[in-house]
Amino acid sequence: MQPSPAEIARTMASGRLPGMAHVACRPGPHAVRHATDPMGRILLLATGSDLLDGALRPVAGTDDTAVVLEVADVPPVAGSPTHGRVWVSGWVGPLDGAPARMAALDFADVHACPDLLDVGRGATMYRMEVAEVRLERCGVAIDVDPDEYAAAEPDPIGAIESELLVDLADHHRAEMTAFIRRQLRDAGHRSLAGDPQVVRMDRYGFVVALGPHGPRARLAFPAPVRDRAELARLLHPVLCRRCAPPAAA
Secondary structure (H helix, E strand, O other): OOHHHHHHHHHHHHOOEEEEEOOOOOOEEEEEEEOOOOOOOEEEEOOOOOHHHHHHHHOOOOOEEEEEEEEOOOOOOOOOOOOEEEEEEEEEEOOOOHHHHHHHHHHHHOOOOOHHEEOOEEEEEEEEEEEEEEEEOOOOOEOHHHHHHOOOOOOOOHHHHHHHHHHHHOHHHHHHHHHHHHHHHHHHOOOOOOOOOOEEEEOOOOEEOOOOOEEEEEOOOOOOOOOOOHHHHHHHHHHOOOHHOOOOO
């Protein structure tokens, strides 16, 4: 079990990674502050002094502007494989009144930046109605159905993946190495060139590098985890073997 292309795209576009906006028929691209609302629509925050604000403003006689948001994955630790790059395109329009305030609250769930307090008074919230989603991985472009993208949930582990991998490597390397070796032996891997290392993590499990230059394998959790607390409960018997209940005779 592993994330679908729609889940990967939804997670990457959620606003935790830097994004660039390509605005149709305008100079650019522009670095953007962005997030997504619960429906997966892209929210863009701009102030009156931003070049982005001028680029996003609809021309006279129109209500919106064609924009492509580009987000490249940032591997969480050295040696981690990349998820690639996602392109989300659609039509962007400015919000005001109650919709702008609701969008600002959704944005604050990802980025609680001070400019949100100025929405409607020098700062503008824009929202994209998503038309197309494309995920590029290892040189292969995958078209993601916009409805599947909207229905997907951002991975709850994505925002803390780097922190978790660093903690496992710094404080639980021996326990994780022993656990991974047991799992790999049970899966038929009899020899490893060096210690295996967890290089990516998501709600479905681990991606493990089998040695410095070896292949990678996926170790799945029994079920997708919902949050950090559930992940901690799942890993506790692995990281604290002395705390695990004794095996039945």
